[in-house]
Amino acid sequence: MSKFTITIPASSANIGPGFDSFGLSLGLYLRLTVEEQDTWEVKQLSNLLPAFDSYENHFIYMIAEETANHFNKQLPACKLTIESSIPLARGLGSSASAVIAGIELANQLSHLDLSISEKLQLATAKEGHPDNVAASIIGGFVVTAYTENETIHYCKLDSLDMDMVTFIPNVELKTTASRNVLPEQYSRKQAAIASSISNLFIAALINKQYDLAGEMMEKDLFHEPYRSSIIPNYLAIKQKAKQFGAYGTVISGAGPTMIAFVPSGSGEQIVGKMQELFPSYLIQKLEVDNDGVQVSTNKEVAE
Numbered sequence: 001m002s003k004f005t006i007t008i009p010a011s012s013a014n015i016g017p018g019f020d021s022f023g024l025s026l027g028l029y030l031r032l033t034v035e036e037q038d039t040w041e042v043k044q045l046s047n048l049l050p051a052f053d054s055y056e057n058h059f060i061y062m063i064a065e066e067t068a069n070h071f072n073k074q075l076p077a078c079k080l081t082i083e084s085s086i087p088l089a090r091g092l093g094s095s096a097s098a099v100i101a102g103i104e105l106a107n108q109l110s111h112l113d114l115s116i117s118e119k120l121q122l123a124t125a126k127e128g129h130p131d132n133v134a135a136s137i138i139g140g141f142v143v144t145a146y147t148e149n150e151t152i153h154y155c156k157l158d159s160l161d162m163d164m165v166t167f168i169p170n171v172e173l174k175t176t177a178s179r180n181v182l183p184e185q186y187s188r189k190q191a192a193i194a195s196s197i198s199n200l201f202i203a204a205l206i207n208k209q210y211d212l213a214g215e216m217m218e219k220d221l222f223h224e225p226y227r228s229s230i231i232p233n234y235l236a237i238k239q240k241a242k243q244f245g246a247y248g249t250v251i252s253g254a255g256p257t258m259i260a261f262v263p264s265g266s267g268e269q270i271v272g273k274m275q276e277l278f279p280s281y282l283i284q285k286l287e288v289d290n291d292g293v294q295v296s297t298n299k300e301v302a303e
């Protein structure tokens, strides 16, 4: 009977103007230790994980079972031990990480041999948008283009020479609730302006013109104007972070967390200053995870 570990990073999404398209993989992790055995058993070691009553109702098990069935395969029983440092419903991709956990679990246990593209397709069908899942599968900053019922195209950017600071409030905001405040339609003029901001943001990032990227990041017209009123301290965090040297600060995913891109080497200092002003927040400098989902035998896993 084999034993292995699946590690999935957290993610931020949108990064301002890249609504449902840009994803950034971050160094908080959901980790499953998997031991094949004759019966199912699920053990959770972290208080950040949602409660469950039986393994059949566990979200990760359900995704794994569904994925195996999709390929007409059986899902062998195992003991799952789950740990997580990704807070729930905060805009850091917790649901995307759980979806990927289920898909990768089926991939390993049922020997599906899924490609990155297939994982991305399956995970997007579950999440409804590809941004978080792409980042957590692939790692780094990933740009996706998704037209329903078509292959998802993606491109991973080279490493960003910046620090990332996240501002996590002590309240949840479900993605569904945060999507409900968005308009159904945009005029051609609005869409053209919003796209031009997004285009220039990406061009500036690639050119390492980080001041310009930060300026464009904060000019989103697709979602931030509609969500700003449901994000605690939206303006205050943006303004103070800018004052302390951030290039730009935006809502992380659907919120309520915010994320700042700051000059390389200044992350810790900005964390210190912002923590004094927002003491109820968990403010952290997070590493970008460049590897995405990882599977390793236990010998290879760092304790």
Ligand SMILES: Nc1ncnc2c1ncn2[C@@H]1O[C@H](COP(=O)(O)OP(=O)(O)OP(=O)(O)O)[C@@H](O)[C@H]1O
Pocket (backbone or CB within 6 Å): 011, 013, 030, 049, 050, 058, 059, 060, 084, 087, 088, 089, 090, 091, 092, 093, 094, 095, 096, 097, 098, 132, 173, 174, 175, 176, 252, 253, 254, 255
């Ligand atoms: N590890 C997990 N195991 C089981 N269910 C999970 C897990 N992580 C997240 N979920 C489910 O996903 C819900 C949160 O999803 P939601 O999309 O609202 O927020 P998020 O993914 O954290 O934020 P965002 O999509 O903005 O990044 C949880 O309330 C829970 O139902």
Ligand SMILES: N[C@@H](CCO)C(=O)O
Pocket (backbone or CB within 6 Å): 013, 014, 019, 020, 021, 129, 131, 132, 175, 178, 179, 223, 253, 254
């Ligand atoms: N693009 C998604 C990310 C959160 O799941 C949104 O903003 O709703």
